[in-house]
Amino acid sequence: MTMRHIMAKSLAPTDGVREYLAAQEKKSLLRFLTCGSVDDGKSTLIGRLLSDTKQIFEDQLAALERDSRKHGTTGDDIDFALLVDGLEAEREQGITIDVAYRFFATPKRKFIVADTPGHEQYTRNMATGASTADLAIVLIDARQGVLRQTRRHSIIASLLGIRHIVLAVNKIDLVGFDQAVFDRIVEDYRQFSRDLGFQTIVPIPMSARYGDNVTGRSDKTEWYSGPTLIEHLETVSVDEAVVELPFRFPVQYVNRPNLDFRGFAGTIASGSVAPGDEVVVAKSGKSSRVKRIVSYGGDLAQAAAGQAVTLVLDDEVEISRGNMLVSPAARPQVADQFAANIVWFDEHALLPGRSYILRTETDQTSATVTDLKYRINVNDFAHEAAKSLEMNEVGICNISTRTPIAFDPFAENRTTGAFILIDRISNATVGAGMILHSLRRAENIHWQSLDVGKHVRADMKNQRPAVFWFTGLSGSGKSTIANLFEKKLFATGRHTYILDGDNVRHGLNRDLGFTDADRVENIRRVAEVARLMADAGLIVIVSFISPFSAERRMARELMADGEFIEVFVDTPFEECARRDPKGLYARALNGEIKNFTGVDSPYEAPENPEIHLRTLGKSAEEMVDALEHWLNERDIAEDQYDSGGGI
Amino acid sequence: MTTALTHLQRLEAESIHVFREVAAAFTKPVMLYSVGKDSSVLMHLAMKAFYPAKPPFPFLHVDTTWKFREMIAFRDQMAQKLGFDLLVHVNEDGVRDNINPFDHGSNTHTHVMKTVALRQALDKYGFDAAFGGARRDEEKSRAKERIFSFRNAQHVWDPKNQRPEMWKIFNTRIASGESIRVFPLSNWTELDIWQYILQESIPIVPLYFAKERPVVERDGMLILRDDERMKLRPGETVENRLVRFRTLGCYPLTGAIESNADTLEAIVGEMLTARTSERQGRLIDRDEAGSMEKKKREGYF
Numbered sequence: 017m018t019m020r021h022i023m024a025k026s027l028a029p030t031d032g033v034r035e036y037l038a039a040q041e042k043k044s045l046l047r048f049l050t051c052g053s054v055d056d057g058k059s060t061l062i063g064r065l066l067s068d069t070k071q072i073f074e075d076q077l078a079a080l081e082r083d084s085r086k087h088g089t090t091g092d093d094i095d096f097a098l099l100v101d102g103l104e105a106e107r108e109q110g111i112t113i114d115v116a117y118r119f120f121a122t123p124k125r126k127f128i129v130a131d132t133p134g135h136e137q138y139t140r141n142m143a144t145g146a147s148t149a150d151l152a153i154v155l156i157d158a159r160q161g162v163l164r165q166t167r168r169h170s171i172i173a174s175l176l177g178i179r180h181i182v183l184a185v186n187k188i189d190l191v192g193f194d195q196a197v198f199d200r201i202v203e204d205y206r207q208f209s210r211d212l213g214f215q216t217i218v219p220i221p222m223s224a225r226y227g228d229n230v231t232g233r234s235d236k237t238e239w240y241s242g243p244t245l246i247e248h249l250e251t252v253s254v255d256e257a258v259v260e261l262p263f264r265f266p267v268q269y270v271n272r273p274n275l276d277f278r279g280f281a282g283t284i285a286s287g288s289v290a291p292g293d294e295v296v297v298a299k300s301g302k303s304s305r306v307k308r309i310v311s312y313g314g315d316l317a318q319a320a321a322g323q324a325v326t327l328v329l330d331d332e333v334e335i336s337r338g339n340m341l342v343s344p345a346a347r348p349q350v351a352d353q354f355a356a357n358i359v360w361f362d363e364h365a366l367l368p369g370r371s372y373i374l375r376t377e378t379d380q381t382s383a384t385v386t387d388l389k390y391r392i393n394v395n396d397f398a399h400e401a402a403k404s405l406e407m408n409e410v411g412i413c414n415i416s417t418r419t420p421i422a423f424d425p426f427a428e429n430r431t432t433g434a435f436i437l438i439d440r441i442s443n444a445t446v447g448a449g450m451i452l453h454s455l456r457r458a459e460n461i462h463w464q465s466l467d468v469g470k471h472v473r474a475d476m477k478n479q480r481p482a483v484f485w486f487t488g489l490s491g492s493g494k495s496t497i498a499n500l501f502e503k504k505l506f507a508t509g510r511h512t513y514i515l516d517g518d519n520v521r522h523g524l525n526r527d528l529g530f531t532d533a534d535r536v537e538n539i540r541r542v543a544e545v546a547r548l549m550a551d552a553g554l555i556v557i558v559s560f561i562s563p564f565s566a567e568r569r570m571a572r573e574l575m576a577d578g579e580f581i582e583v584f585v586d587t588p589f590e591e592c593a594r595r596d597p598k599g600l601y602a603r604a605l606n607g608e609i610k611n612f613t614g615v616d617s618p619y620e621a622p623e624n625p626e627i628h629l630r631t632l633g634k635s636a637e638e639m640v641d642a643l644e645h646w647l648n649e650r651d652i653a654e655d656q657y658d659s660g661g662g663i
Numbered sequence: 664m665t666t667a668l669t670h671l672q673r674l675e676a677e678s679i680h681v682f683r684e685v686a687a688a689f690t691k692p693v694m695l696y697s698v699g700k701d702s703s704v705l706m707h708l709a710m711k712a713f714y715p716a717k718p719p720f721p722f723l724h725v726d727t728t729w730k731f732r733e734m735i736a737f738r739d740q741m742a743q744k745l746g747f748d749l750l751v752h753v754n755e756d757g758v759r760d761n762i763n764p765f766d767h768g769s770n771t772h773t774h775v776m777k778t779v780a781l782r783q784a785l786d787k788y789g790f791d792a793a794f795g796g797a798r799r800d801e802e803k804s805r806a807k808e809r810i811f812s813f814r815n816a817q818h819v820w821d822p823k824n825q826r827p828e829m830w831k832i833f834n835t836r837i838a839s840g841e842s843i844r845v846f847p848l849s850n851w852t853e854l855d856i857w858q859y860i861l862q863e864s865i866p867i868v869p870l871y872f873a874k875e876r877p878v879v880e881r882d883g884m885l886i887l888r889d890d891e892r893m894k895l896r897p898g899e900t901v902e903n904r905l906v907r908f909r910t911l912g913c914y915p916l917t918g919a920i921e922s923n924a925d926t927l928e929a930i931v932g933e934m935l936t937a938r939t940s941e942r943q944g945r946l947i948d949r950d951e952a953g954s955m956e957k958k959k960r961e962g963y964f
Contacts (some may be wrong), residue, residue: 033931033932040670040854040858043670045670045673103807114807114825115807116807117850119799119852126670128850140827141827144809147830148830268683269684269686271713272716273716277715281712281713320668322673323676324676324677324680324683324712361827375832377830377831377832378687431830434829436834443834443837445827445829445834
């Protein structure tokens with residue numbers, strides 16, 4: 017390949033450049049996304065916008081022509097979709113997998129556009145693009161009308177706080193530029209979206225491929241009198257007056273280079289601040305005043321929403337990352353229970369009771385969904401009862417966090433009202449949440465402080481509380497070993513209690529079945545009971561299959577440090593099936609029992625149990641000996657089990 | 664969500680936010696310093712983000728041993744002036760095997776001396792987060808990448824399975840051995856970079872400004888003969904021409920453009936009328952279609 021080196025064109029005079037840059041300075045920025053169903057022409061539209069606004073360089077155009085011949089779907093014409101479908105897999109399959117960000121400018125405005133995928137399986141990537149956008153272009157193929165993905169994307173855009181929609185009725189050339197088709201689609205969309213809270217919906221008939229009504233007015237749609245797409249994008253006002261909202265400053269980083277300087281760094285989420293202003297620490301209620309707004313170029317006289325600054329306060333108040341400095345006049349809510357909209361991203365469904373990591377802009381805690389109130393049907397907005405939330409589904413949940421977080425309802429503040437959920441084991445981002453309101457019971461029910469504490473109760477029994485959590489397959493020997501272990505402890509004067517899986521299912525958990533969701537709830541309840549019993553000073557032995565590591569981890573986190581002892585009763589599946597003391601394996605293998613652990617429901621073996629009992633070829637007595645041996649070996653035994661040794 | 668902030672102020676705030684997030688959430692971050700204009704801006708933003716403290720992480724330069732001499736001089740000068748902790752890593756295996764762009768081609772050279780060298784350095788120091796100066800407007804596969812971009816323990820990027828990235832809430836959680844590449848300049852364009860350099864008076868390598876330089880015309884590109892390691896082919900001559908560079912890399916792989924732009928204003932003026940992208944002057948991007956994505960999956964920045 018030979019290519020002539022490039023000679024730059026004649027230079028613009030320096031004065032012209034300065035004027036140009038001054039004009040650039042005054043331009044506003046609009047962030048928008050394109051969304052809609054597969055093949056409705058999203059990528060083609062962006063290619064058209066980039067091309068018509070002269071953002072494509074000659075070498076890129078040459079590459080595009082080459083690619084169009086190789087992968088293109090538009091015959092001899094340039095396939096603009098290939099400009100944005102930047103991944104190899106996308107070009108080979110002719111689809112968009114992930115969001116692409118593109119940049120262009122007109123004399124009036126600068127634009128960042130997110131081109132998002134239409135396939136349902138990549139909805140999370142569409143949500144990624146929507147989360148930072150102020151406007152959505154919803155594309156519709158004029159031949160197809162409003163489709164399921166059109167609705168799903170519109171609902172997600174609405175949930176994520178987008179208030180401005182352009183309804184791009186695309187491929188209008190393929191329906192003969194027919195106004196009746198256009199009007200019908202617009203009417204359908206308005207009907208469907210009337211409860212989605214959009215402030216503006218601007219429908220435009222267009223052909224992204226040929227450019228009709230994109231940057232230039234089409235002479236084939238004389239019946240249309242509205243703006244072209246670019247006219248509308250250049251002039252639409254999406255300003256939300258976040259500067260007018262109460263001051264919110266999530267503390268991101270404590271800057272402490274030496275003993276003389278302690279600054280709180282973060283990005284102002286809303287409102288503004290100036291030296292001398294009173295501010296309150298959201299979680300503690302302590303107040304102080306802003307002494308300085310420190311910046312590299314010198315202290316600032318004031319700072320407002322969107323700026324990343326460092327604040328120095330008058331007093332030495334205790335503030336760490338995750339807390340928030342706020343206006344004393346209008347404080348955020350601080351709660352550990354709230355209701356939220358959730359969009360679920362992961363192929364493993366959301367399960368009520370399972371513990372996830374909840375992350376706001378700067379805070380992090382663990383959280384469980386205590387109640388999945390309903391799922392939203394994206395076709396008709398029907399509220400449907402659900403026990404879990406599958407990938408790409410949207411639902412309303414009650415959430416309980418381990419420690420309180422400071423927040424505003426998402427409808428009032430897009431920055432302080434949002435969170436993500438992270439899987440504890442894979443670290444995947446599994447969901448996004450928009451807070452609706454705190455739950456009243458969280459505000460009104462406070463912890464009652466009791467005078468007789470856990471240690472007093474344990475001391476009276478001459479023991480240290482502990483939870484021995486036996487996990488293993490059905491028939492692995494958990495109950496037998498637990499029973500024998502308790503007898504030994506009892507014989508040495510210990511106060512104990514066994515929580516057995518089968519027994520608890522006859523009472524407390526009688527209402528639960530064996531689906532994944534019910535198994536999680538089963539464990540959550542038992543873990544809470546075990547925690548209460550440990551609090552009462554008892555040594556608790558839990559004997560539960562507890563197949564999921566996430567729930568065992570949740571149970572561990574409920575207990576005090578060192579109090580949770582995971583005992584893996586490790587008997588191979590074949591041996592359990594051979595023993596089959598309750599005849600369950602035979603029935604499960606025959607398909608008579610559904611969701612049986614080890615057969616058609618998974619068992620996640622512990623990776624680092626405190627005690628690993630390999631039972632094959634050993635007696636229950638030998639296993640209990642191993643347990644006692646483990647206990648006697650602990651250094652902590654002597655320090656913390658004050659009298660009598662052993663336990 | 665608009666305020667009275669200008670376009671550049673918004674970009675600056677976003678980048679500073681990203682820097683601080685990494686400093687708060689990771690135990691051993693590093694900034695990849697490649698000495699070019701984007702690195703200069705990145706460095707400036709890092710200084711701003713942590714002022715009055717210094718950036719709480721070292722700067723790492725992966726030296727292919729084929730960088731322009733003026734880049735190395737500038738690098739050492741900046742390290743001294745700003746007082747940051749500079750680490751320089753060279754793939755000694757590559758040096759031993761005398762891997763070079765002339766005999767082995769740009770692909771092999773870049774893979775061994777840049778991609779492999781980078782992986783070596785990250786493993787050697789055990790960094791869990793690495794800042795890079797890549798921008799989404801540079802190239803199609805970059806346009807697809809997250810600001811916080813996950814890498815598995817083998818430093819591999821899986822473009823088909825990126826973590827969702829919602830709002831400014833970044834998922835910074837990784838398991839041992841895994842890492843995150845972080846791109847604070849993701850949403851900046853080439854014009855934004857120049858405008859910011861002008862506005863903030865950020866020092867850049869003099870190679871960006873036009874000057875008479877000894878160049879050789881080869882394969883349609885103007886190559887600056889920076890040292891004697893570049894042997895002339897039959898018929899080639901070195902001539903002094905008024906040239907400058909739009910991007911900087913290894914000198915045998917980086918084409919100059921003829922230009923008389925010797926001020927920042929003139930450079931911006933030239934950019935505004937340019938009809939080719941800045942990566943056009945880079946041999947390494949043209950070797951094959953989708954070559955950047957391939958390099959990135961292998962661990963290139």
